Amino acid sequence: MARLTHRHSLTTLIAFLVLLIPCLAQAYDVLVIVSRRDQAYDEVLRGFRTPRQFTERVVILTDYAEADIMRIVREDRPGMVLALGDSALAATRKIRQVPIIAVMSLGIRDRRNALPNLAGIDMFASPEHYLELFQELKKRRVGVIHDPAKSGWYLRRAQQMAHRYGIRLVVRETPNPRDTLDRLASLKGEVDALWMLPDTTAVTRETAEAYFVFSQEQQVPVVAFAGAYLTLGAAAVMEIDRTELGKQAAEMSAKVLHGTDTAELAIASPNKITLKTNPSVLKRLGIVLLGLLDTNLRISME
């Protein structure tokens, strides 16, 4: 009789746990997938956590040999997924049911068509910032090298706006990184400044140096998109404020968690951009920046 009582209790416990685990899986709002441990991602996360307090679980991909994101999503059933970086975005390629917000990724727009549940903020600062800067620099012919497949949409926006600023964009298309050097060579004498886009075809580790060699040889400033290029010889960069980027992602996530469909959310541009310059390069090129270009643009000298 006692043995029957114990067996009944064990069955009840197992049934309770089976019912409880799904309930525990619903315990957080956001599954944060981080490409690797990096200070830049920490800054984004800090901004993400500032305005709102989401319950979250953070998975850093480089901490695992092979992280099974699908299984985590299936088991945890988070309210949404926040992907930081291209590796994190790639890890969410099979997720269909859970909304995904991607930041710090260059390939958001490429995947947008394949993933309708994907929204996010791209790394392209508004062309207006660049154009204003070129206007300030009094550079009328601005050379741009890009891969139409990756940054064609952005260049079209830029060209539309360029007329307003009296700037002519001298565009060279390159479908292959190895052709970048030839395209750069073709710009010799044709441009007053060079605009480096966050285009993974036009700019690679091997070809990035060529932009600055061109700058030295042709005495034209290079305006890039990340502070890392200042040390290589860029005259100025339009760097995205990563904390603000996190806050912007948090706002977007709040909407998603409140039921807004990701399809309704456009791929947004970063709200806050910081202008950083290399005074030595500017001085060498004889350029003087006189004033603030835009209220959303902060200027810092490095």
Add this chain to the structure above:
Amino acid sequence: MALPALSKNFRASFRFKLFAIFTAVTAVVTILFISLFIFAEIREQRWLAADKVHLLAARLADGVRLPLYAENRDALQRLAEETANYPEIHAVVITTHDGRVLTDLHKPTTIGLDDLLSETVEVRSNPLGASPETAITSSRHDPDATLIGTVRLERDTIDLKQRIRSLVWTSCLLALGFWLTVSLLSYLALRQVTSSFNNLMRGIQIMRNGNYGFRIGVEREDEPGRAATAINELAASLQERDRENQHLQEELLSAMRLEVQEEKKLLMAKLIQTNRMTSLGLLASSMAHEINNPNGSIRLAGHYLNRAWNDAMPLLQQVAAEEGDFNLGGIPFSTARDNICECCATIDRNTDRITHVVQDLRSYSLGERNELYPGVDINQVVANALAIIHAHGTRTDTTISADTSPRIPAITANHHQLEQVLVNLLMNAVQAVQNNKGGIFVSTALNDDEVLIIVRDEGTGIPPEHMERLRDPFFSTRIDKGGSGLGLFVANFIVTQHSGKLEFVSAPGAGTTAIVRLPVNPAPHT
């Protein structure tokens, strides 16, 4: 001095040894250091050459990064030609990361592979270059720069070898010059330093040749100078000692000369005495011959006279009986009859005695018959010796008493030699007692296996200082009185030849006892 000797002296000199050691050590040290320098320089030259090639290759690799990535062969060729303009660069080869050769520039030459120094440098993307992915995070998390291709430079080492050869020659010439300079300077220094030693050695050599009057010049108060001072003092001391020795030697020579003269005088006296004795022996032998002839005639005449008297006796007795006593030769026949018989007996006895005396004298003078014969009667030897002494006629008032033992056995000896021994002892005894008129006692005795002949006198005795020298040849207290100093020497020699002993017991004023100990059966003498 001959050249070889000079050379030998120079090689053995202190200066040469120091110079040789110093130059050898300097040579070894110079060779060691110059070898180390050359090896270090060769390594340095090779390292510099390799480093230069590496730098050129690195520079070229840095320059070709973009053209190589873009596979721009024209640009690569131009850059390779620029690098190949360096005269020592033999070849420039630029390849992609997958091994495709985009540029291969070789200068026409016949250099072997051993003369080539090859350096390959990888062409990688700029480490500061950032892809957009990493640039947007401003991250330093960046894997290793991407391999774009390689640049290989080949450098010929002919000029390097020429430089090394030149370096070796220059170093060797410098080392030789250094060594010669140091050796010359060291020789000059050594010559200055060792001049004191040379002075010292020259002085010592002169002193060694016996010139202790020479003094070494003291130039400095250094060690050789102090040594020279000490040696000068030593030489002065030796000179003084030499003078003293010379003086002593002269005195010694004078003394020896005097002593030799005295000895010579004594020796000559002994030689004269010996010569005299020899002449006396010859005279005795001659006399014996001259005496024997008349003595034989007398003896024969005596025998004839005795036989004639015995034949005439009956006739004369008959005449006396018939006619009465008559005078014969002035005396009555009755008296003369016995006297004449006695005279004949006396003639016979004395002629016989003369014969023996002469025979003994001859034997004594000739010194012959020294073999030992058995059956010698010692008592007879004593009697014969006494007879000779009596015949010598020198005893004057001295009484010689003989007490011979009848138990003396016959021994193996030389009769005449023992007689000579006994005559010598008796002559000494007679000479010892002549002044105080004492007696001489001769006795024989048997003591176990020894026969003793004892000659005791009551003479003056022998001083103790003469006791040890009694048996020495030519030792005599009567050299000036005709003594030869050979008597006891010969007597001791003869007794020793008989395996016997000659002993003396004497004290001044208490007489002397000479004891001859003769074994009954003497061992054969070697």
